[in-house]
Amino acid sequence: MSDNAIDGFTVHIIGLGLMGGSLAMALRGHVQWITAQDANPANLESALQSGVIDRVGGLDQADIVILAVPSDRIPQLIHQFCATGQLKNGALVMDIGSTKGRICDTLDTLPKTVAAIGGHPMCGLAENGYRNAIPTLYKGARFVLCETVLTTPATRAIAENLVTAIGASPLWMDRYRHDALTALTSHLPHVLSFALMRLAMEASAEDEALFQLAAGGFDGATRLARTEENMITGMFTTNAAQIRPLLARLRNHLDTLDALFDHPDELREELARVVEARRLYTKTYGERPIS
Secondary structure, three states, X not given: OOOOOOOOOEEEEEOOOHHXXXXXXXXXXXXXXXXXXXXXXXXXXXXXXXXXXXXXXXXXXXXXXXXXXXXXXXXXXXXXHHHHOOOXXXXXEEEOOOOOHHHHHHHOOOOOOOEEEEEEEOOOOOOOOHXXXXXXXXXXXXXXXXXXXXXXXXXXXXXXXXXXXXXXXXXXXOHHHHHHHHHHXXXXXXXXXXXXXXHHHHHHHHOOOHHHHOOHHHHHHOHHHHOOHHHHHHXXXXXXXXXXXXXXXXXXXXXXXXXXXXXXXXXXXXXXXXXXXXXXXXXXXXXXXXX
């Protein structure tokens, strides 16, 4: 495999949902062949008919194998590779799961005849599934890459080329640091969205007018609760150890704000501090559109 280009490669994607399907679309024209497998034959047929993929199957021919299934299912796939020997010698195995510790620990166990890198593109849509896949999903996104014991300088370059080809920016990070940080920036927002929606479901049974009064604030805060449950289950269960301590700290912040409701001047001062921090975040890092 070339260490400075991917245009002659065959990429095999396992899982043609939102992320895998969008990746296939974004890679068109950047690699020689795109093959795929998916549990839903309709996704494969649609991708094949529209020219998003070149063929169904072909894992054993692939130079790069992308694992694009829910995070809790990825280790099982890796174990299957170890047991069956389906991978081509020299192939690079990458995943795009939302957690990295457990997955990268399992990638470490692959045969030494292949290479492996963990990945997590920091992008997505609330609605999942191949029907929502778009070729621009990764454009402008940060794409975390995590080394494994099977990562080499050559495969680092290949992974970076793949990431830049789809319009994203590679960001190398330790697997455990990634999980600690995304527990707050990604996973906890999902917990909050689902919890608020559960409360609204309960309250709407008490007064049916509740959803008639809901507007942009409620829609934005519960947007992530539209995400397909298999993906969220994988996210929560594979990073629970990092999420739970943050939930405890969040409860403390909720209690602090609760206590300030009776002290308007102190509440205003605290809210102003938060507003300033949020606006500085936007000014410094920008903000992706909500969708």
